[in-house]
Amino acid sequence: MSKLKRFLSGMGFIKLLIYGFFLLFLIIPLLSVFLVAFTNEPINVFGSLISLEQMQTTIEQFKNATLDNFKSIFSYGHYFQGLLNSLKLSLIVSLWVLVICIPIAYGIARTKMPFKKTISGLVTIPLVIPTFISAYAFIIMFGRSGWVTYIYQQLGGEGMLIDPYSMTGIAIVQIFFFFPYALWPMVAAFKVSDVSLEEASRNMGAKSWLTFITVTFPLVIPGMLSTALVIFAVSFSDFGTPIILAPSDLNLIVVDAYREIAGFFNWGGAAILTVIMIAVAGVIYWLQNYLLKGRDYGTLSGKPKKIKLIENKALTVPLAIFSGFVVIIPLLAMGTIFLQSIATTWGKDPLPSGYTLEHYKTIFTSSLGNIQNSLVLAGGALVLSVIIAIFVSYFVVRHRSITLDFMTTVPLIVPGIALGIALIQTFNTAPLQLTGTALILIIAYTIRRLPYMVRSTVGTMKSIKQDIEEAAVNLGASTLTAAVTVVGPLMLPGIAAGSILVFVTVIKETSISILMAPAEWAPMSLAIFQNVLRAEYYSAAAMSVILVIMVLLLQALANKLSGGNKS
Amino acid sequence: MGSVVVEQLRKDFSGVTVLQNIDLDIKEGEFFALLGPSGCGKTTTMRCIAGFESPTSGTIKIGDRDVAKLAPNERNCGMVFQSYALFPHMNVFDNVAYSLNIKELRKGNLFKKVGVYTRMLNSKLVKYPKEIEKKVMDILEYVELTDHAKKLTSELSGGQQQRVALARALVMEPEVLLMDEPLSNLDLKLRHTMRNTIRRIQQDLKITTIFVTHDQEEAMSMADRIAVMKDGEILQIGTPTDLYSNPKTPFIADFVGTSNILPGKVVASDNGITTVQIGNQQIKSVTQTDKTDVQVIIRPENINVLNGGSDDYDNAFEGTIQFATYLGNTVRYDIKVGEHQLVVDTTYESGDSIKRSGEKVRLGVSPERVLLI
Numbered sequence: 001m002s003k004l005k006r007f008l009s010g011m012g013f014i015k016l017l018i019y020g021f022f023l024l025f026l027i028i029p030l031l032s033v034f035l036v037a038f039t040n041e042p043i044n045v046f047g048s049l050i051s052l053e054q055m056q057t058t059i060e061q062f063k064n065a066t067l068d069n070f071k072s073i074f075s076y077g078h079y080f081q082g083l084l085n086s087l088k089l090s091l092i093v094s095l096w097v098l099v100i101c102i103p104i105a106y107g108i109a110r111t112k113m114p115f116k117k118t119i120s121g122l123v124t125i126p127l128v129i130p131t132f133i134s135a136y137a138f139i140i141m142f143g144r145s146g147w148v149t150y151i152y153q154q155l156g157g158e159g160m161l162i163d164p165y166s167m168t169g170i171a172i173v174q175i176f177f178f179f180p181y182a183l184w185p186m187v188a189a190f191k192v193s194d195v196s197l198e199e200a201s202r203n204m205g206a207k208s209w210l211t212f213i214t215v216t217f218p219l220v221i222p223g224m225l226s227t228a229l230v231i232f233a234v235s236f237s238d239f240g241t242p243i244i245l246a247p248s249d250l251n252l253i254v255v256d257a258y259r260e261i262a263g264f265f266n267w268g269g270a271a272i273l274t275v276i277m278i279a280v281a282g283v284i285y286w287l288q289n290y291l292l293k294g295r296d297y298g299t300l301s302g303k304p305k306k307i308k309l310i311e312n313k314a315l316t317v318p319l320a321i322f323s324g325f326v327v328i329i330p331l332l333a334m335g336t337i338f339l340q341s342i343a344t345t346w347g348k349d350p351l352p353s354g355y356t357l358e359h360y361k362t363i364f365t366s367s368l369g370n371i372q373n374s375l376v377l378a379g380g381a382l383v384l385s386v387i388i389a390i391f392v393s394y395f396v397v398r399h400r401s402i403t404l405d406f407m408t409t410v411p412l413i414v415p416g417i418a419l420g421i422a423l424i425q426t427f428n429t430a431p432l433q434l435t436g437t438a439l440i441l442i443i444a445y446t447i448r449r450l451p452y453m454v455r456s457t458v459g460t461m462k463s464i465k466q467d468i469e470e471a472a473v474n475l476g477a478s479t480l481t482a483a484v485t486v487v488g489p490l491m492l493p494g495i496a497a498g499s500i501l502v503f504v505t506v507i508k509e510t511s512i513s514i515l516m517a518p519a520e521w522a523p524m525s526l527a528i529f530q531n532v533l534r535a536e537y538y539s540a541a542a543m544s545v546i547l548v549i550m551v552l553l554l555q556a557l558a559n560k561l562s563g564g565n566k567s
Numbered sequence: 568m569g570s571v572v573v574e575q576l577r578k579d580f581s582g583v584t585v586l587q588n589i590d591l592d593i594k595e596g597e598f599f600a601l602l603g604p605s606g607c608g609k610t611t612t613m614r615c616i617a618g619f620e621s622p623t624s625g626t627i628k629i630g631d632r633d634v635a636k637l638a639p640n641e642r643n644c645g646m647v648f649q650s651y652a653l654f655p656h657m658n659v660f661d662n663v664a665y666s667l668n669i670k671e672l673r674k675g676n677l678f679k680k681v682g683v684y685t686r687m688l689n690s691k692l693v694k695y696p697k698e699i700e701k702k703v704m705d706i707l708e709y710v711e712l713t714d715h716a717k718k719l720t721s722e723l724s725g726g727q728q729q730r731v732a733l734a735r736a737l738v739m740e741p742e743v744l745l746m747d748e749p750l751s752n753l754d755l756k757l758r759h760t761m762r763n764t765i766r767r768i769q770q771d772l773k774i775t776t777i778f779v780t781h782d783q784e785e786a787m788s789m790a791d792r793i794a795v796m797k798d799g800e801i802l803q804i805g806t807p808t809d810l811y812s813n814p815k816t817p818f819i820a821d822f823v824g825t826s827n828i829l830p831g832k833v834v835a836s837d838n839g840i841t842t843v844q845i846g847n848q849q850i851k852s853v854t855q856t857d858k859t860d861v862q863v864i865i866r867p868e869n870i871n872v873l874n875g876g877s878d879d880y881d882n883a884f885e886g887t888i889q890f891a892t893y894l895g896n897t898v899r900y901d902i903k904v905g906e907h908q909l910v911v912d913t914t915y916e917s918g919d920s921i922k923r924s925g926e927k928v929r930l931g932v933s934p935e936r937v938l939l940i
Contacts, residue, residue: 465650465652467648467649467650467652468652468653468654468655470619470639470646470648470652471646471648471652471653471654471735472654472665473619473638473639473640474617474619474639474640474644474645474646474736475640475645475665475666475669475735475736475739476640476641476643476666476669476670476673476739477640477665477669478638478640481669481672484684484688485665485684485687485688486654486656489656489688490655490656
């Protein structure tokens with residue numbers, strides 16, 4: 001008994017609270033959405049626990065449970081089409097990203113191509129731009145009255161070069177804005193793979209292109225497959241691009257799920273789509289881990305020697321031109337948004353007809369609330385995830401808590417829209433009616449971005465050896481004093497870097513914001529989205545520019561804090 | 568300063584007993600070593616005394632306080648960690664001043680507490696009081712680190728870090744000083760210097776010190792008394808010379824110095840002389856025993872290589888040199904006697920006095936130097 005008391009009074013109590021948090025806001029919602037896929041109508045988990053009557057209703061619901069939803073998926077209906085389209089999109093995107101990244105990664109890792117530094121720097125830009133803004137930028141560029149279309153028609157083309165409102169449009173946006181996720185792992189793979197093997201090949205008389213195809217390339221294949229899976233997962237769960245660009249005759253699973261819940265309140269439909277999304281994402285995650293396990297053979301033959309960079313101009317110049325072309329497209333997209341934000345009007349001409357700061361003025365007078373909301377919500381998520389992450393990393397590192405370690409990786413797998421649907425469903429009714437409050441929004445952001453934070457704090461916690469903590473205690477400090485004066489200061493860089501990352505990703509967050517934010521708490525991303533829907537393009541552009549600038553500044557700060565050791 | 572008394576200490580880790588029957592009686596001002604191979608429980612014993620492990624049963628007393636119920640931060644035993652465990656975000660001065668800050672934190676009012684906390688987080692913001700400053704500088708002078716006070720600990724060499732760790736533990740005026748393999752991260756030469764430094768400081772301050780090591784030479788050269796541990800138990804406690812001359816078990820005989828250990832049978836015992844049969848040889852010893860199966864222990868330096876037949880020994884054997892190893896002031900021979908292999912140390916005289924492999928020699932051992940266990 002006294003043992004239990006001691007357990008509950010100290011860290012044990014905090015551990016219990018954290019388990020409770022994950023149970024309440026992650027495990028139960030996911031389970032409950034799974035059940036709804038059978039019952040076809042929302043169930044009230046928490047209500048059933050406190051009221052017998054509610055329990056009866058829930059049991060009644062289970063009696064009427066059917067497999068109809070599951071059948072509908074596999075009966076080649078609407079949903080099945082959506083799943084198929086989504087898989088097709090993700091496949092196209094991940095293959096094209098690989099194709100694009102091979103030359104760029106090779107150029108960065110193995111050659112002295114011109115403008116290498118600039119290209120490597122610009123490559124990070126696409127990552128800071130939320131996809132729904134990039135999608136929207138593509139409309140201004142490639143749409144019916146876009147400047148690319150104008151140039152294309154001047155050159156004698158008919159109609160549009162690419163229709164942004166199509167599968168191709170969505171794929172192109174995703175390819176150009178997601179490729180950096182794959183680039184750095186591939187650069188690393190090219191750097192690691194053993195140069196002496198290539199030298200051996202050349203020594204045996206193979207020409208350099210033959211060496212590349214027969215030796216270099218096969219060695220980086222495992223690395224490439226796993227990065228392709230990363231892109232597949234990112235593309236599959238991306239919500240921002242399809243919600244802006246998907247035409248009404250193109251079903252994609254994320255958009256379908258959103259429409260079922262936001263448009264038709266079809267709980268059963270939304271639930272089954274959520275289950276499918278999580279299942280697909282889970283399989284991809286598993287595959288990726290599986291691949292990474294046997295990954296060692298890239299460095300099979302011992303220590304890689306220092307790489308001699310290729311200087312041959314005939315190779316490096318085309319590589320640089322190609323890389324430049326790829327990185328310039330996201331930049332042009334951003335530039336277009338910026339031009340639109342300072343344009344008086346911009347019709348079917350290559351440039352706006354006049355310039356003004358009026359749109360920014362409008363934002364700072366009428367939409368200041370959205371900026372405030374974004375800051376408050378992101379700040380709330382930051383505080384919550386800092387607190388949770390510190391304790392989680394303490395338990396994971398010092399107590400070797402595998403359960404907590406696993407629970408903080410679950411949100412990495414669950415697509416944002418799926419988490420949103422699960423939370424809305426679970427907290428829709430009394431006794432825990434939280435849907436539509438800022439609190440559940442903050443919690444949703446926190447759960448979704450906690451993995452980044454935890455990864456950062458676990459890393460620093462691991463680097464603090466236990467005997468440093470013990471030394472403080474041995475010198476007379478209480479556990480708390482030791483934590484404040486020794487462990488705290490040593491963890492600070494990790495916490496700072498992690499929290500900026502959380503802050504930034506929450507500001508960028510699309511799916512949760514659009515799905516869950518109530519009108520009075522609308523953050524910037526929701527405001528931009530609604531402006532785009534209402535065709536208020538100029539203020540959408542101005543708000544986007546402000547958002548991207550905020551993100552850029554914070555990201556730079558985070559890189560500085562983490563010592564610039566991210567590559 | 569205080570004595571340390573440990574009685575019937577036992578420690579189980581999830582059902583596995585890692586320590587049992589540990590009894591220690593360490594006197595005030597004594598330099599006491601816990602010696603044993605890795606995994607023998609010496610560090611766990613020390614961590615029980617420091618309070619980082621709670622014993623499954625048994626009592627621990629420091630001075631006249633029973634510390635079993637005390638938290639590690641209330642035990643007042645300074646510890647020097649194997650890794651030194653210096654605070655990497657603080658400079659040398661702040662590291663050493665840490666325990667003094669804590670003391671101030673304990674007695675001050677809220678306002679003062681905030682001040683001390685701030686100083687511990689950033690010593691540039693709140694100044695140290697004169698007496699702390701003096702105390703820290705005194706101890707730093709004592710370990711010859713005055714010039715390094717403002718440096719970060721990562722800027723120091725291994726030996727200097729070691730001295731910071733020592734100063735940090737000493738400045739709190741602990742009742743006992745605990746040292747966990749403090750020299751194992753230093754190179755050989757530095758290790759010898761630090762041995763002397765630690766011994767000198769210990770003698771100077773007359774501070775009760777418990778020293779954990781797996782290096783028998785280290786323990787022998789520094790400690791007043793040594794407890795040899797194996798598999799979670801204490802095998803023998805004694806002074807270095809005592810352990811060397813009268814090891815209680817073959818393990819100790821081999822672990823503390825080098826020994827020739829041969830199994831034999833007692834065949835006769837009269838007039839204080841025991842005769843033991845080893846293979847087809849007989850050997851006489853002054854050790855009294857009532858066992859019949861015994862281990863015969865002979866230190867390598869107690870076997871004499873006889874030049875000519877003049878020397879008269881009660882135990883004399885014929886042997887063949889297998890090979891010779893030149894060790895500076897001694898020459899170590901591996902010699903085959905019957906079916907046994909013996910290690911014999913002789914004093915080096917000159918190059919051509921070293922015997923060659925294959926050479927036949929006569930060996931003599933006096934019965935006083937033959938130990939039976």
